[in-house]
Amino acid sequence: MSISENVRKRMVDGSWIRRMFEEGAILKKKHGEHNVFDLSLGNPVIEPPAEFKHALRKLSENPMAGMHRYMENAGYEETRIAVAKQVTIENSLEVSARDIIMTVGAAGAINVILKTVLNPGDEVIVFAPYFMEYDNYIDNHGGKTRVIPTDDNFLPDLGILKKAISKKTRAVIINSPNNPTGVVYHEDFVKQLGGILEAQEKKLNIKIYLISDEAYSSLIYDGLKYVPILQMYHRSLIATSHSKDLALPGERIGYIAVHPSIESKDDLVSGLIFCNRILGFVNAPALMQNIVRHLQHVTVSIPEYQEKRDFLYNNLCGMGYQLVRPQGAFYMFPKAPAENDVEFVHELQKFNVLTVPGRGFGYPGYFRISYCVNHKTLEGALFGFKKAAGQFIRS
Numbered sequence: 503m504s505i506s507e508n509v510r511k512r513m514v515d516g517s518w519i520r521r522m523f524e525e526g527a528i529l530k531k532k533h534g535e536h537n538v539f540d541l542s543l544g545n546p547v548i549e550p551p552a553e554f555k556h557a558l559r560k561l562s563e564n565p566m567a568g569m570h571r572y573m574e575n576a577g578y579e580e581t582r583i584a585v586a587k588q589v590t591i592e593n594s595l596e597v598s599a600r601d602i603i604m605t606v607g608a609a610g611a612i613n614v615i616l617k618t619v620l621n622p623g624d625e626v627i628v629f630a631p632y633f634m635e636y637d638n639y640i641d642n643h644g645g646k647t648r649v650i651p652t653d654d655n656f657l658p659d660l661g662i663l664k665k666a667i668s669k670k671t672r673a674v675i676i677n678s679p680n681n682p683t684g685v686v687y688h689e690d691f692v693k694q695l696g697g698i699l700e701a702q703e704k705k706l707n708i709k710i711y712l713i714s715d716e717a718y719s720s721l722i723y724d725g726l727k728y729v730p731i732l733q734m735y736h737r738s739l740i741a742t743s744h745s746k747d748l749a750l751p752g753e754r755i756g757y758i759a760v761h762p763s764i765e766s767k768d769d770l771v772s773g774l775i776f777c778n779r780i781l782g783f784v785n786a787p788a789l790m791q792n793i794v795r796h797l798q799h800v801t802v803s804i805p806e807y808q809e810k811r812d813f814l815y816n817n818l819c820g821m822g823y824q825l826v827r828p829q830g831a832f833y834m835f836p837k838a839p840a841e842n843d844v845e846f847v848h849e850l851q852k853f854n855v856l857t858v859p860g861r862g863f864g865y866p867g868y869f870r871i872s873y874c875v876n877h878k879t880l881e882g883a884l885f886g887f888k889k890a891a892g893q894f895i896r897s
């Protein structure tokens with residue numbers, strides 16, 4: 503056998519986005535790229551902000567000696583100082599460069615954290631629907647995924663969470679703004695969640711890490727504010743990146759921010775830095791570290807995304823789709839009007855509209871739309887949404 507049974511099984515089970523990508527590629531070949539409306543991927547078409555291009559040009563015209571060499575595994579100190587400054591502002595809590603580890607995207611950050619804290623068989627709690635790569639990341643490091651449901655508004659069910667925490671629980675992953683629902687958790691809610699974790703830690707005499715996946719934390723609409731996660735729970739870690747806020751997913755640049763007064767901080771931070779090294783990342787890309795340290799306050803245009811959200815949400819509601827109004831990220835997660843989410847996604851494909859079935863996020867019966875595309879693509883997709891709705895939605 504050329505590959506392990508576990509890898510083979512995971513490749514088959516967890517590849518809905520890839521499967522849609524491949525089916526989409528066939529459709530594009532057949533009908534031409536411009537006649538297919540691809541809303542399946544979270545790969546922003548928005549270009550990085552002008553400030554990014556300016557910083558890149560400046561660096562290439564004034565290269566620094568040694569800028570392509572190995573560095574400390576945590577990343578350049580100047581970059582960690584700049585990131586710490588921004589995290590301090592956002593969380594109203596003094597965070598220092600020692601609390602920051604530069605990583606290969608948010609995916610790298612989550613893997614480094616899990617590698618550092620999990621013992622074999624430890625459980626990591628996630629809330630469905632969820633970004634299913636978590637399953638693979640948890641398995642990578644010998645953990646077990648424990649899936650907990652959300653309510654009608656896609657908020658984690660805290661009653662069930664409380665009961666589900668056991669001696670085996672080692673970490674909880676939250677993701678707000680959320681992929682795939684676009685839902686943003688409010689401060690009171692996160693405070694309650696933190697309270698439950700703290701109470702259960704004491705009751706069971708365990709340590710539970712709260713991993714806050716903040717890949718979309720800058721993409722928040724309707725005047726909502728970022729919830730300062732480090733204020734909400736004492737054993738919290740932020741895992742994030744500039745893949746979405748600066749539209750740089752291919753550049754693989756992100757970071758971990760550790761709660762500044764987390765217990766056994768020196769041990770934990772040393773472990774994280776070690777794991778960044780031994781997972782083979784060694785350090786986050788040097789060039790990008792030298793760029794993003796000048797861009798900590800910069801983002802792509804948030805109003806542009808909010809306009810796309812409004813356009814699509816209003817149109818879909820008008821057609822009779824049922825969906826929770828997303829307030830962040832660039833996804834929405836309507837109920838599939840057909841019995842079966844895969845059947846409905848295939849119905850949309852007949853009109854050259856590509857989406858992903860909810861089961862790709864551990865939540866059958868729904869489907870995910872990614873609207874980080876240009877307006878023409880959104881407009882073009884409306885015909886297919888209307889036609890498909892016509893087949894299944896009775897007014």
Ligand SMILES: Cc1ncc(COP(=O)(O)O)c(C=O)c1O
Nearest residue numbers: 544607608609633681717743745
């Ligand atoms: C919820 C979530 N977390 C993490 C990631 C990985 O982000 P990165 O490209 O920064 O590794 C993604 C990517 O789409 C995501 O949607």
